[in-house]
Amino acid sequence: MCRSTDVKQAVLARNDDLAAALRGDLARRGTVLVNLLSSPGSGKTELLGRVLARAVERGVPVAALTADLATENDARRLARSGAPVQQVLTDGLCHLEALQVRTRLEGWLPEDTAVLFVENVGNLVCPASYDLGETLRIVLMAVTEGEDKPLKYPTAFGSAHLVVVTKTDLAEAAGFDEDAFRANVHRVNPGVGIVRTCARTGDGVDTLLDHALEARDGAPPHHPPLAPRPHDHTVHRTPGDETVHDHHPHPATTAP
Template sequence: MCRSDVKQAVLAKNDDLAADLRGDLARQGVTMVNLLSSPGSGKTELLGRVLARAVERHVPVAALTADLATENDAVRLARSGAPVQQLLTDGLCHLEARQVRARLAGWLPPETAVLFVENVGNLVCPASYDLGETLRIVLMAVTEGEDKPLKYPTAFGSAHLVVVTKTDLAEAAGFDEDTFRANVHRVNPGVEIVQSCARTGAGVGALLDHALAARDTAPPHRPPLAPHPHGHQPTAPAPLA
């Protein structure tokens, strides 16, 4: 089997596991939201605000946060009062469905309505792996440049929602919103774009509302648009419960 065939087989196996997990979560009434962004986009701080808002509204949510090392993000997110777990990837640049399933087994609170998964900070590798999510959100800070969607079309093209973060810095960064929107819609026509600022709370309610709406009217699942450049051999999934 040639190398490209191996890569496709790995992705196909992951897709099968993701589909099974999506079905299992749906039967439990849980909607998974996959958050993708580059490092430093501010997604941890924004997610913490979303979780806190959900707790205030008595919405049962939980979060799984992934990183190569340290449990710093889990500690930060847990301040919201929501159940949080850290998933350490031991150097792997993305999450896979098998890892998510294994980490959820025996932990996910039974009353959970929305599970937020904060993927590894990377817009290349995570974009090609379906985790079993119902809603995929891609975030980008105003400091990252308006051409980001063109540089990372797989990530932005597979998003159900695009979120602009750190909008309080837009003027200082010289962020051109019109150009950014045009670039997003070049790779993902019609996708909704939400502006947010963790510092002021702007967009926090909108993100939570989108997650809750996905429970009732799930957006069509979008498979990855391009194969992942690295080959990783998946392992057998663990049971959810």
């Protein structure tokens, strides 16, 4: 094994240790962390803003961290919900790590927070390999992105506890084939739940919040992520289909 691989394995292993400790600390205070992953332009920020606003309306104490490479635009947008929001600037780093999350939470996260949403950097490659201490990992995709995206990014979709389709009001105009999309999702993550949402109309907003609260109350995710060997290359073969190569992260797990 080359030295660069050894270093990467060590970095991921240390991140996993920090994530597990953070997950335990949050569980003891009654907070669940929800990690949101998507490509840029999926509508993740707008949908999250709707979820936060709905939580405030329902009296659910929530908070959000949002990550970006250079600007605080998303934090300003999310703060309109009335929920506590903090920005994490990664200075060019294409993903968040558990240490960044823990450091940003120190002295800031309100004690009564039930759900902490973390909006990861817009990217479906690097963020998928890093456990942030989440109990619920949600991967989002807009109907405009193409039905084959789960096959292109099997690590992200394969490690999701829940998959969310966004911008469903544009499905017909975009020619979105939902049946094909669902088949592709379940090819890389058999049985995972799929939720349809539209930030414009509010469809699916309460459903997402309810999923987070269920995870906080101890209900297992609706479908566990795939669990191959941590930080190793695996190969998935579907009878009659081509081989899909994937590099899986250490899966997020529910704290005891």
